[in-house]
Amino acid sequence: MMPMTAIVALAALTYAFRFTGPLLRGRVTVPAAAERLFADAATVLLIALAATAALTAGHGFAGWARPAGVLVAGVLAARRAPFPVVVLAAAGVTALLRLAGVH
Amino acid sequence: MWTLWRTSRAAWRRDAALLRDVGLVGLADGIVGLSFGAAAVAGGLPWWVPVAMSLLVFAGGSQIAAVGVVLAGGSPLAAVAAGAVLNTRLFPYGLAVADVVTSDGAAGGVPGRRNIGVAVRRWLVRLIGTHLITDESVAFALRRDDRSLRRTAFWTCGVALFVIWNACVLLGVVLGSALHDTNALGLDSTFPAVMLALALPTLTSRSIKVAAGAGAVIAVALTPLLPAGLPLLAALGGLGTRWSGWRGPQTVGGSR
Numbered sequence: 001m002m003p004m005t006a007i008v009a010l011a012a013l014t015y016a017f018r019f020t021g022p023l024l025r026g027r028v029t030v031p032a033a034a035e036r037l038f039a040d041a042a043t044v045l046l047i048a049l050a051a052t053a054a055l056t057a058g059h060g061f062a063g064w065a066r067p068a069g070v071l072v073a074g075v076l077a078a079r080r081a082p083f084p085v086v087v088l089a090a091a092g093v094t095a096l097l098r099l100a101g102v103h
Numbered sequence: 104m105w106t107l108w109r110t111s112r113a114a115w116r117r118d119a120a121l122l123r124d125v126g127l128v129g130l131a132d133g134i135v136g137l138s139f140g141a142a143a144v145a146g147g148l149p150w151w152v153p154v155a156m157s158l159l160v161f162a163g164g165s166q167i168a169a170v171g172v173v174l175a176g177g178s179p180l181a182a183v184a185a186g187a188v189l190n191t192r193l194f195p196y197g198l199a200v201a202d203v204v205t206s207d208g209a210a211g212g213v214p215g216r217r218n219i220g221v222a223v224r225r226w227l228v229r230l231i232g233t234h235l236i237t238d239e240s241v242a243f244a245l246r247r248d249d250r251s252l253r254r255t256a257f258w259t260c261g262v263a264l265f266v267i268w269n270a271c272v273l274l275g276v277v278l279g280s281a282l283h284d285t286n287a288l289g290l291d292s293t294f295p296a297v298m299l300a301l302a303l304p305t306l307t308s309r310s311i312k313v314a315a316g317a318g319a320v321i322a323v324a325l326t327p328l329l330p331a332g333l334p335l336l337a338a339l340g341g342l343g344t345r346w347s348g349w350r351g352p353q354t355v356g357g358s359r
Contacts, residue, residue, distance in 0.1 A: 002148055002152045002169070002170070002173045002179060002182065003179055004155065005179075006169075006179035006180075006182060006183050007152065007155050007156050007159060007160070008159065009183050010156070010160050010165065010169060010182075010183045010186045010187060011156075011159035011160045013183070013186075013187045013190065014160050014161075014162055014165065014186070014187070014190045014193065015233065015234065017187075017190050017191055017192075017193040017194045017197070018193045018194075018196075018197050018233045018234065018236045019197065019233050020194055020197060021193075021194050021195065021196065021197020021198040021199070021200075021201055021236075022197050022198075022200075022201040022204045022229070022232075022233060023197075024198065025198060025201030025202070026201075028198075029198075030194070030195055030198065035195050037342070038191045038192055038194070038195065039192060039305065040311050040314060040342060040345070041188055041191065041339060041342060042188065042189050042191065042192050042305075043302050043305045043306065043311055043314075043315055044311075044314050044315050044318040044338055044339060044341045044342055045168070045185060045188050045189055045318070045335065045338065045339065046164065046168075046189070046298045046299075046301055046302035046305075047298075047299075047302050047306075047315040047316075047318060047319050048315075048318040048319050048321070048322035048334075048335055048338030048341070049168050049171060049172075049185070049295070049298050049322075049335060050295040050296075050298040050299040050302065050319075051295075051319035051320075051322060051323050052175070052319075052322045052323055052326055052334060052335065053171050053175070053294050053295040053298065054292075054295035054299075055323055056175070056323065056326045056327075057175075058175070058176060058331075059326060059327045059328075059331075060327065062291075065289070065292075066289075066291055066292050066295075069289055069292035069296070070292050070295045070296050070299065073292070073295075073296035073299060073300065074296070074299045074300075074303070077296075077299055077300040077303050078303055082131065083131035083132075083134070083135070083300060084130060084131050084134045086296055086297075086300045087134050087135060087138060087293050087296055087297060087300075088134070089296075090289065090292040090293050090295075090296030091138070091288060091289035091290055091292055091293050091296075092289065093289070093292070094289030094291070094292040095287060095288050095289035096289075098286065098287055098289065099287070
């Protein structure tokens with residue numbers, strides 16, 4: 001369940017991240033190491049999320065259809081396919097596999 | 104606002120590629136928003152959750168991440184933490200586009216008691232502009248040198264994406280509620296696919312590839328054992344590979 005307080009908390013944190021930069025303009029520079037750490041943390045989180053969301057459902061295995069669709073999407077994304085193509089390919093491959101009885 | 108609109112119209116004439124590129128990006132984001140809205144309600148969340156998030160948070164990756172954590176059974180706290188970590192990048196973005204977000208334009212004016220209306224309007228523009236800082240609007244602004252073109256690019260992209268994103272999420276919610284078996288459509292694959300598409304272009308160095316790979320293994324391995332949401336935060340431990348002396352096979356000698 002996602003209560004409204006959680007949404008508001010995420011919204012407030014997000015707005016704070018957006019607001020601080022323009023507020024501090026000209027007065028601070030972010031150390032390159034810190035900026036790289038932010039960027040790397042976001043990348044690690046996205047990949048970990050992609051992996052868990054692709055492979056797991058609850059505490060178990062998600063089945064084959066979903067990771068197969070995500071794998072195809074990943075290959076397309078790595079080859080710089082347009083975003084809509086990547087998203088539609090993921091859903092399409094998974095849907096076709098399920099239609100064929102692979103779950 | 105009127106001034107902004109007038110200068111924008113002039114700049115659109117000078118920057119013909121802008122509207123076309125914003126349109127293409129809007130199409131891509133629209134499809135993601137559609138699948139986000141549909142998948143969120145299909146996963147069992149009430150309709151107002153994706154709608155409120157899209158209006159208030161307006162950062163697609165973090166919205167998808169937070170909803171992903173919750174749909175996997177994670178706590179709201181873990182969902183907020185995951186979304187917030189993703190959005191830390193908005194801070195350096197804000198520094199990068201500060202000159203076009205704040206409305207200190209050429210109009211200038213005399214600072215003083217007569218200009219309270221101007222000051223209020225200026226702050227309003229600034230508060231709205233702040234909310235429009237996204238990967239896309241920043242990228243469009245940074246690709247232009249001229250100050251007024253930067254400003255127009257930022258605002259055009261920001262406003263267009265805000266409208267498109269929220270409209271498409273709403274449409275997705277309607278569609279997702281109408282469908283009985285969204286699993287048959289493979290919508291559950293779109294979440295991880297979007298995150299992968301967002302992350303792949305940032306895997307530029309060997310050290311980040313190693314860190315991301317380690318994080319993914321940690322998260323998947325811990326999923327059967329820990330409450331949902333925690334494996335994800337544990338994945339940040341993958342960042343430890345950056346300092347552990349692992350510098351890849353090319354490094355001769357090593358740092359320790």
